[in-house]
Amino acid sequence: MHDAAMDWIPRLDARALGDFMRDRFPPGHFTEGVDPWTIDHVGPGSLSMTLLYRPDFLRPGGTISGPTIMMLVDTAMYLHILSHIGPVELAVTSSLHIDFLRRAPPGDVVATTELLKLGRLLANGRVTVRAAGDPRPVAHATVTYALPATAPT
Amino acid sequence: MHDAAMDWIPRLDARALGDFMRDRFPPGHFTEGVDPWTIDHVGPGSLSMTLLYRPDFLRPGGTISGPTIMMLVDTAMYLHILSHIGPVELAVTSSLHIDFLRRAPPGDVVATTELLKLGRLLANGRVTVRAAGDPRPVAHATVTYALPATAPT
Amino acid sequence: MHDAAMDWIPRLDARALGDFMRDRFPPGHFTEGVDPWTIDHVGPGSLSMTLLYRPDFLRPGGTISGPTIMMLVDTAMYLHILSHIGPVELAVTSSLHIDFLRRAPPGDVVATTELLKLGRLLANGRVTVRAAGDPRPVAHATVTYALPATAPT
Amino acid sequence: MHDAAMDWIPRLDARALGDFMRDRFPPGHFTEGVDPWTIDHVGPGSLSMTLLYRPDFLRPGGTISGPTIMMLVDTAMYLHILSHIGPVELAVTSSLHIDFLRRAPPGDVVATTELLKLGRLLANGRVTVRAAGDPRPVAHATVTYALPATAPT
Numbered sequence: 295m296h297d298a299a300m301d302w303i304p305r306l307d308a309r310a311l312g313d314f315m316r317d318r319f320p321p322g323h324f325t326e327g328v329d330p331w332t333i334d335h336v337g338p339g340s341l342s343m344t345l346l347y348r349p350d351f352l353r354p355g356g357t358i359s360g361p362t363i364m365m366l367v368d369t370a371m372y373l374h375i376l377s378h379i380g381p382v383e384l385a386v387t388s389s390l391h392i393d394f395l396r397r398a399p400p401g402d403v404v405a406t407t408e409l410l411k412l413g414r415l416l417a418n419g420r421v422t423v424r425a426a427g428d429p430r431p432v433a434h435a436t437v438t439y440a441l442p443a444t445a446p447t
Numbered sequence: 448m449h450d451a452a453m454d455w456i457p458r459l460d461a462r463a464l465g466d467f468m469r470d471r472f473p474p475g476h477f478t479e480g481v482d483p484w485t486i487d488h489v490g491p492g493s494l495s496m497t498l499l500y501r502p503d504f505l506r507p508g509g510t511i512s513g514p515t516i517m518m519l520v521d522t523a524m525y526l527h528i529l530s531h532i533g534p535v536e537l538a539v540t541s542s543l544h545i546d547f548l549r550r551a552p553p554g555d556v557v558a559t560t561e562l563l564k565l566g567r568l569l570a571n572g573r574v575t576v577r578a579a580g581d582p583r584p585v586a587h588a589t590v591t592y593a594l595p596a597t598a599p600t
Numbered sequence: 601m602h603d604a605a606m607d608w609i610p611r612l613d614a615r616a617l618g619d620f621m622r623d624r625f626p627p628g629h630f631t632e633g634v635d636p637w638t639i640d641h642v643g644p645g646s647l648s649m650t651l652l653y654r655p656d657f658l659r660p661g662g663t664i665s666g667p668t669i670m671m672l673v674d675t676a677m678y679l680h681i682l683s684h685i686g687p688v689e690l691a692v693t694s695s696l697h698i699d700f701l702r703r704a705p706p707g708d709v710v711a712t713t714e715l716l717k718l719g720r721l722l723a724n725g726r727v728t729v730r731a732a733g734d735p736r737p738v739a740h741a742t743v744t745y746a747l748p749a750t751a752p753t
Numbered sequence: 754m755h756d757a758a759m760d761w762i763p764r765l766d767a768r769a770l771g772d773f774m775r776d777r778f779p780p781g782h783f784t785e786g787v788d789p790w791t792i793d794h795v796g797p798g799s800l801s802m803t804l805l806y807r808p809d810f811l812r813p814g815g816t817i818s819g820p821t822i823m824m825l826v827d828t829a830m831y832l833h834i835l836s837h838i839g840p841v842e843l844a845v846t847s848s849l850h851i852d853f854l855r856r857a858p859p860g861d862v863v864a865t866t867e868l869l870k871l872g873r874l875l876a877n878g879r880v881t882v883r884a885a886g887d888p889r890p891v892a893h894a895t896v897t898y899a900l901p902a903t904a905p906t
Contacts, residue, residue, distance in 0.1 A: 317504070319507065334541065349799070353472070354471045354536035355474065355536065355539075359823070360543070361517060363515065364512035364517045364543070368513050368517070369514075384507065386508075387547055387552070388547055388722075389546045389547065389695060390513070390543075390544070391543070391545075391895065391897060393869070393877050393897065394539065394540055394542065395877055402561040411890070411895050412596075412892055413853070416694075418852050418854055420893065424893055428586065431869055433893060434869050434879065438695065438852065441597070444769070544742065544850060546716070546744065547715045549717070563699070563737055563740050564701040564702070564736075564737070569847075570742070571701055573740065584716055587716050587726065589699060591848065613843060625813065659844075660777045660778065661842065661843050666827050666845070666846040666849070667820065669823035670823045670824075670827070671823075674819050674820055676822075690854070691810060692814075694852070695852045695853065696819070696823070696849075696850070696851050697848070697851075698850075699847070699848045699851040700845065700847055701846065
């Protein structure tokens with residue numbers, strides 16, 4: 295996707311995105327107390343972040359729960375879009391499609407996002423989720439975000 | 448969908464589903480301490496449940512967050528399928544598609560599920576989410592569950 | 601879905617929709633020569649149409665092919681939206697999600713659509729597809745349409 | 754996606770796939786008379802094919818119609834899966850999600866597929882569609898196929 299024709303330049307780096315989340319979201323929103331994730335990479339058209347393991351992410355059967363993975367996907371795509379349009383908190387998910395491909399064992403989970411389109415009103419991307427250290431995808435999602443009319447892009 | 452040709456009979460009622468969730472899921476999984484939802488109706492091919500409002504379900508802008516709604520959708524469909532196949536905890540979400548249609552104001556949120564197909568390996572349903580007291584859908588989802596080979600159905 | 605709160609009134613009836621399709625789409629677009637479908641019902645928030653069977657709709661195995669069903673779903677939702685916003689040919693599908701639930705035997709296929717939201721920029725609906733005379737759904741889809749800025753709604 | 758951990762080896766090349774389609778699908782199924790597509794590449798975990806332009810693929814507004822693109826997506830993924838599991842004609846689409854990102858002008862359209870998972874019962878992939886010669890995606894889809902129990906994989 296990283297064609298020269300799509301020269302997306304991030305405006306916010308990992309630190310600025312982390313500051314934004316801490317400022318605007320209540321503690322305990324994503325999880326209690328401390329942020330359980332790290333933003334690992336922010337680049338043109340792609341972002342990766344890691345959700346740090348906690349036992350309460352598990353579902354019966356001892357694998358990472360679906361809602362936990364969906365929360366990670368949605369957050370990763372949200373941060374990815376903000377990295378490109380700036381700290382516009384009112385960007386909202388318009389639709390999300392996810393396929394769960396394999397069970398994720400207890401441990402950290404990594405989401406890698408790719409922009410497919412960054413339009414004036416809508417942004418589209420896809421997200422691949424993997425267990426840390428395993429190249430096989432655990433889940434794959436496509437997400438559409440509605441951008442507020444006031445966004446600079 | 449409730450055609451005579453699809454005579455789905457629930458095996459578990461609201462009380463049995465609530466007991467199942469309390470027994471098998473760790474406290475704090477769905478939320479801290481106490482179950483923040485009620486199962487309002489279990490019938491042939493349909494189920495409705497209410498997520499009771501808590502301020503930490505909000506996202507910036509003061510509306511119910513997307514991950515909260517996805518957690519509700521996934522839980523409602525899971526309980527719906529269990530009500531029909533019995534307490535088979537290893538049923539897992541195979542795919543989920545959700546369209547967010549309107550912002551949900553602070554307050555309780557109601558999910559109503561309908562079965563579309565209950566097969567041997569896969570179950571399909573759709574879920575309509577509304578803010579309590581407002582007939583307009585806040586979100587609409589379709590969910591596919593993979594049923595374990597050991598399920599009685 | 602047909603709540604009083606969503607008082608959608610169709611502007612175009614079945615005859616007007618048929619005239620629109622004949623005028624604006626080239627012959628052979630939907631199929632060769634003659635229109636192979638009938639619009640059976642147009643009402644507030646719902647529409648149903650029938651795709652009349654032709655052998656070249658079959659795929660190996662002797663069932664109606666997936667692309668045929670997707671064409672029907674997309675056309676039904678397009679006509680449904682036009683019935684409510686008027687003959688605005690430039691409404692375009694923004695996303696489509698479909699679950700194939702059962703194989704459809706050779707024969708007519710019926711699509712029933714329901715509006716979920718008719719906004720200024722986007723319209724959302726869901727479509728249930730059945731083999732004529734069988735209440736069990738063959739496929740279920742959700743469709744998002746982007747409405748041109750010039751649309752009267 | 755082309756990790757060493759996922760060493761998918763195609764069993765059928767482009768010629769064998771073309772022969773399969775000509776043998777098993779009726780003339781006029783994909784289009785009248787002659788096959789309007791070429792298979793450009795078959796490799797481990799990826800396939801690309803081109804739909805050759807015909808005027809009746811257009812919709813009002815002069816762009817390639819949605820059903821045409823969905824037919825291409827579904828066919829490309831079907832051929833991709835067959836290239837890996839062999840000529841098992843009864844593989845059927847289980848679900849398909851597509852986002853239409855840009856209008857495709859009159860001209861050839863190229864679909865590139867990537868496998869995400871090739872399981873015993875289900876195969877998952879994603880498909881990026883582009884207008885020939887333009888790197889920007891016109892559409893992006895994820896597709897799930899149900900594999901017949903008799904498939905060799």
